[in-house]
Amino acid sequence: MRIDILTVLPELLESPFGHSIIKRGQDKGLVEIHVHNIRDFSEDKHRRTDDYAFSGGAGMVMTIQPIESAINFLKAQREYDEVIYTSPDGVHLNQKVANNLSLANNIIILCGHYKGIDQRIREHMVTMEISIGDYVLTGGELAAAVIVDSVVRLIPGVLSDETSALTDSFQDNLLSPPVYTRPADYKGWKVPEILLSGNDKKINEYQEQQAYDRTRRLRPDLLK
Ligand code: ADE
Numbered sequence: 001m002r003i004d005i006l007t008v009l010p011e012l013l014e015s016p017f018g019h020s021i022i023k024r025g026q027d028k029g030l031v032e033i034h035v036h037n038i039r040d041f042s043e044d045k046h047r048r049t050d051d052y053a054f055s056g057g058a059g060m061v062m063t064i065q066p067i068e069s070a071i072n073f074l075k076a077q078r079e080y081d082e083v084i085y086t087s088p089d090g091v092h093l094n095q096k097v098a099n100n101l102s103l104a105n106n107i108i109i110l111c112g113h114y115k116g117i118d119q120r121i122r123e124h125m126v127t128m129e130i131s132i133g134d135y136v137l138t139g140g141e142l143a144a145a146v147i148v149d150s151v152v153r154l155i156p157g158v159l160s161d162e163t164s165a166l167t168d169s170f171q172d173n174l175l176s177p178p179v180y181t182r183p184a185d186y187k188g189w190k191v192p193e194i195l196l197s198g199n200d201k202k203i204n205e206y207q208e209q210q211a212y213d214r215t216r217r218l219r220p221d222l223l224k
Pocket of ligand 1: 086131133137
């Protein structure tokens with residue numbers, strides 16, 4: 001899979017993909033993540049990428065030209081499954097959206113900034129808008145990082161234990177059961193006896209029951 005991210009603040013995305021599992025996915029050749037500075041595509045003599053809104057009011061709007069040039073530059077090299085715009089207006093990111101995106105070959109993620117992008121880009125070039133929640137961020141970069149993280153870990157081979165993505169919270173509409181590690185007794189805080197029993201069948205049943213109970217208590221909406 002290849003992910004191209006378009007941003008006016010590439011510095012914001014230097015760290016999130018350079019560590020741990022997402023880095024390993026790239027090192028193994030399972031995913032390529034390329035961050036592009038939209039400013040590099042600006043034909044303005046000051047390399048501007050924003051302008052005043054025709055509607056007036058505070059806040060700048062990202063202009064069409066640099067974004068259109070950047071997207072067309074990428075599209076000339078390969079086909080893209082989606083051109084995603086990060087926006088509070090978009091569909092909410094959830095495990096199903098992440099699962100679907102993990103099947104794509106190539107995606108572009110366009111990060112919004114300021115007051116947003118010129119609506120015509122959304123109408124003519126964007127194929128999908130994704131929100132990471134009902135709150136407003138200063139820009140789309142952190143949303144892009146969240147989307148990439150949730151998608152890349154689902155690509156087969158990225159997680160070392162292939163089964164671990166399958167037991168994630170939400171993967172079957174259930175929250176994950178609690179987990180414990182050594183010591184079995186920390187100053188009197190004890191691990192549930194059954195997990196120490198060595199009986200795999202009993203442990204699985206217990207874990208399933210815990211997942212169900214937890215979901216019913218914390219996120220009953222998931223069980224509907
Ligand atoms: N840009 C600003 N706020 C956002 C949000 N909640 N989700 C995605 N992109 C955003």
